[in-house]
Amino acid sequence: MEVTTEQLLTAFTETLYMVTWSLLFACIIGIPLGVLLVVTRKGHILQNTVIFNILNPIINILRSVPFIILLVALIPITRFIVDSSIGVKAAIVPLVFYAGPYIARLVENSLLEVDQGIIEAAQAMGANAWQIIWRFMLPEGLSSLILTLTTATIGLVGATAMAGVVGAGGIGNLAITYGYQRYDNITMLVTVIILVVIVQSVQSLGNFISRKIRRR
Template identity: 50%
Template sequence: MMDPATIQMLLQGIVDTLYMTAVATLLAYIIGLPLGVIQVVTAKDGIKPNRFVYTVLNVIINIARSIPFLIFLVAILPFTRAIVGTSIGATATIVPLVVAAAPFIARLVESSIKEIDPGVIEAAQSMGASPMRIITHVMLPEARPSILVGSAIAITTILGYSSMAGFVGGGGLGDIAIRFGYYRYDNTIMLITVAILVIIVQIFQEVGMWIATKSDRRK
């Protein structure tokens, strides 16, 4: 049996983990979704080709995605402190989570939009639809199910990133697992935190897939 203090600590860890994951995912999509759309639109075969914009964004996204999250987390500590005034805790962890996840989400969105039948976009162009109208009324609605599937992948990835942040006092279940499980050789705490994280991941994955299936107008 766990004592009340441990139970309270785990409950707070769950709250902090959900807070970090939810806020970071939302902010990362606010940045990553437009980036993914711009990548598709400005590509060589896009509706508004722009080699310079496409190349610059492509390089930035590739560089950001190639850096392991733990290294990235430490590297931008000064930036994190400048934004939120501290580099530890749940709120501080949101900064590197957003910066690391946004390029990943951009690629997911780009891939989802590229799955659209080109004929649908060509039909919209032949009817004189503007690029913005094609994006908002054709690309995003048609890619919505795939984007939602990608969001389930993104949120579980961000959840995993938040757990890694425990190595630098990032808060949440990862921090509990490191400080009270790993450093104190408490296998019980380690197993409990891992089990909770697995359950949370499964819930996010199932809910995301269910929403994606329900929103698919093609079925």
């Protein structure tokens, strides 16, 4: 049985659905965590060694767990949240746990690149911590943050393909079910091409937006 165009379109839509929602929730978690990692580190505007020393190892631990293991380990939590451990919606839960710490670390790296002189100038003007973060750090690091989100999105595309192993749907599930298990090389090739096109499109868009922001 060959894969139909309708099945490919459905799988493509499912992949976009998983990437979009997991990226949204991961950003809601990861961006504030990344900011906290920067501002609470030693010598920064909200230095707090307790918070930093708690967050830093937790993020390192979550980032060190391979996604396929995280996918299985979080099955009880996934069932509790979405009442299922398989399918597109169920895949979003482990994807958020996977991408959230990853984004936090990338955001941290982006914000650490902001010139310390800008922060010192903001403090000299009497700006409080919130104003420094919102009006100086984030705008100055925006170009780098766009590339950060681009990298995170590409990582999520790869993770959704891996989630297909446990029947999460999307391009990965199609590749496993038809391409691998049924020895359909054509389907496997088509799914790989689709994933490559998605990744290239995301990277090109991210680079374009980042360049536009940097020129301003």
